[in-house]
Amino acid sequence: MQDPHISAAFDRDLEAIQAMIMKMGGMVEAAIVEAADSLERRDMEMAGRVRLNDKAIDELEEQVNEEVARLLALRSPVASDLRTVLSVMKISGNLERVGDYAKNIAKRTAVLIDLPQVDGATSAIRRMARAVEAMLKDALDAYIQRDADLAEDVRNRDVEVDQMYNALFREFLTHMMEDPRNITSCMHLHFIAKNIERMGDHVTSVSEQVIYLVTGEAPDDERPKGDSTAYEKLEIQ
Amino acid sequence: MNDMRPVERIVDTDKPKIAARGCQVYYGENHAIKDVDVDIEDKAVTAFIGPSGCGKSTFLRCLNRMNDTIDVCRVEGDIRIDDEDIYDRKVDPVQLRAKVGMVFQKPNPFPKSIYDNVAYGPRIHGLAKDKAELDEIVERSLRRGAIWDEVKDRLTAPGTGLSGGQQQRLCIARAVATEPEVLLMDEPCSALDPIATEQVENLIDELRQNYSVVIVTHSMQQAARVSQKTAFFHLGNLVEYGETGQIFNNPKDPRTESYITGRIG
Numbered sequence: 001m002q003d004p005h006i007s008a009a010f011d012r013d014l015e016a017i018q019a020m021i022m023k024m025g026g027m028v029e030a031a032i033v034e035a036a037d038s039l040e041r042r043d044m045e046m047a048g049r050v051r052l053n054d055k056a057i058d059e060l061e062e063q064v065n066e067e068v069a070r071l072l073a074l075r076s077p078v079a080s081d082l083r084t085v086l087s088v089m090k091i092s093g094n095l096e097r098v099g100d101y102a103k104n105i106a107k108r109t110a111v112l113i114d115l116p117q118v119d120g121a122t123s124a125i126r127r128m129a130r131a132v133e134a135m136l137k138d139a140l141d142a143y144i145q146r147d148a149d150l151a152e153d154v155r156n157r158d159v160e161v162d163q164m165y166n167a168l169f170r171e172f173l174t175h176m177m178e179d180p181r182n183i184t185s186c187m188h189l190h191f192i193a194k195n196i197e198r199m200g201d202h203v204t205s206v207s208e209q210v211i212y213l214v215t216g217e218a219p220d221d222e223r224p225k226g227d228s229t230a231y232e233k234l235e236i237q
Numbered sequence: 238m239n240d241m242r243p244v245e246r247i248v249d250t251d252k253p254k255i256a257a258r259g260c261q262v263y264y265g266e267n268h269a270i271k272d273v274d275v276d277i278e279d280k281a282v283t284a285f286i287g288p289s290g291c292g293k294s295t296f297l298r299c300l301n302r303m304n305d306t307i308d309v310c311r312v313e314g315d316i317r318i319d320d321e322d323i324y325d326r327k328v329d330p331v332q333l334r335a336k337v338g339m340v341f342q343k344p345n346p347f348p349k350s351i352y353d354n355v356a357y358g359p360r361i362h363g364l365a366k367d368k369a370e371l372d373e374i375v376e377r378s379l380r381r382g383a384i385w386d387e388v389k390d391r392l393t394a395p396g397t398g399l400s401g402g403q404q405q406r407l408c409i410a411r412a413v414a415t416e417p418e419v420l421l422m423d424e425p426c427s428a429l430d431p432i433a434t435e436q437v438e439n440l441i442d443e444l445r446q447n448y449s450v451v452i453v454t455h456s457m458q459q460a461a462r463v464s465q466k467t468a469f470f471h472l473g474n475l476v477e478y479g480e481t482g483q484i485f486n487n488p489k490d491p492r493t494e495s496y497i498t499g500r501i502g
Contacts, residue, residue: 003500010499076458078485081498216487 002080010075017067017088018144021095024060025140027053028095029133031102032199036129039109039192040122050106057099064092083216087209091143094202094209098136101195108188115185118175121168125192128164132199135161139207151210154203155223161200162226168193169229197227254279254419254449255300260314262295262304269295271473273314277466279418282441282450284464284481286457288496291470293453297421300451301337302330318419335362338412342424344404346396346411351388354396354407355379358415374414382410383440402433409440413448420444422452426459438463457497461485469493 005011031050038046068089071077077085135154142150172186172193204223211219253276262270270292277283285293295304302323304310316323323333335358346354355375358364365371375392379385384406388399396407405425412420422441426434441463444450454460460467461481468478469492477484477493488494 003495005499007499078457078461078497079488079494082486 024095032133035102035105036126040126047106047109054103061092061096083213087213098199128196135203142210148214151207154207158200158204159224159226165197256317258315263311265309273475279449282464283466284460285453287470292473293470301334335415337419338417339421340425350393351396352392355414378410378414382406419449
């Protein structure tokens with residue numbers, strides 16, 4: 001750890017905003033898991049809780065923004081302190097978006113509960129959500145431990161989430177072609193899978209902030225990418 | 238896409254105005270500056286920062302041989318301005334100081350009129366051939382000092398009657414009156430209020446069109462605001478020297494980091 005500031009109040013303020021990020025991160029991790037679990041177990045109550053908790057995440061983000069503005073105005077941070085403040089601001093934005101995706105999943109769950117199940121879809125989605133949650137956990141650990149190597153590892157794992165999304169995309173497409181009655185469920189399930197894939201991108205962005213914070217330089221754009229669905233063509237026999 | 242970042246901070250690194258190599262300064266037994274190598278650029282502001290007693294003012298004073306006036310002080314090494322060794326025996330320190338002007342922490346106008354404060358240097362160096370030309374130099378210098386409009390109607394009033402900020406700008410006008418090439422400033426704003434500080438900082442930014450400006454400051458934010466290059470001194474060593482944005486964003490040396498972030502290092 002770094003030496004303390006001569007001004008103890010400065011240390012206290014910096015710790016406070018980072019504690020807010022960790023709190024937010026914990027809430028978002030729970031939201032990811034609960035959104036996927038409530039889908040698989042068809043648990044309306046749990047889905048409702050995810051939607052409700054998102055408000056608290058949004059409020060926390062507001063508080064982070066206010067606190068960051070105050071800290072910039074009063075303390076004029078430089079060097080690693082400045083990078084800490086900038087990273088807090090960006091990471092809170094990423095976490096807030098991940099929270100929104102979880103909420104969106106919970107909303108779609110409410111619709112899907114009344115529809116016939118699509119074989120194996122919800123457990124595949126849950127596996128994907130678990131993978132993203134594990135990435136987020138490691139990204140936050142890397143943040144608090146200032147561990148650029150762990151952050152780099154998280155960044156490289158996003159490709160796995162992308163591949164899971166590709167597989168689901170094709171699967172849903174096949175189901176919809178087989179039987180038009182599957183279209184409603186599969187559309188919602190597809191958006192859920194897409195939401196989780198986007199979560200992975202935001203978690204990747206969090207780990208990139210960690211690399212910037214530790215090294216002072218943003219990582220280059222070269223990282224494995226696996227989402228190829230943008231080039232996918234529908235082939236009707 | 239076009240790079241939309243302002244290019245103002247980018248400095249042309251072609252040829253240094255001042256080049257110091259292996260510079261050592263001793264005050265008697267005390268080794269105050271230890272083996273400093275530095276290239277200071279023309280038409281740019283270079284800031285020296287560091288804690289009290291780190292040697293930044295001492296080094297600044299080497300650049301116009303002000304340390305010659307201190308008996309126990311000994312300067313070694315090579316300091317060149319435009320490739321000319323300023324410690325060469327044929328260099329006249331008085332002529333050197335006309336070329337390398339200096340502004341001090343406390344405004345120190347002569348107990349003379351505003352006009353005579355500025356006219357003093359050009360007179361002793363014989364820069365004006367008649368009164369009309371001297372008038373012209375005084376007006377031009379006061380304009381460069383961004384104080385002409387405030388004093389043009391009372392040029393015969395004593396310089397000491399001005400406010401602190403005005404006195405400091407008068408001293409800057411006095412320093413530029415001899416057409417120097419380098420301007421050294423030793424904490425020029427530490428005795429001024431925030432508004433006067435901003436006026437002087439704005440003036441420094443304008444002065445770098447024509448001069449190589451070197452400023453010693455205790456305010457790191459001031460260094461960040463006015464300079465293109467920053468040098469961090471610690472215990473007589475030049476620890477880190479680089480582009481100001483890099484020093485304040487991502488310093489390479491942990492001692493620089495500790496100092497600028499306000500940590501005990």
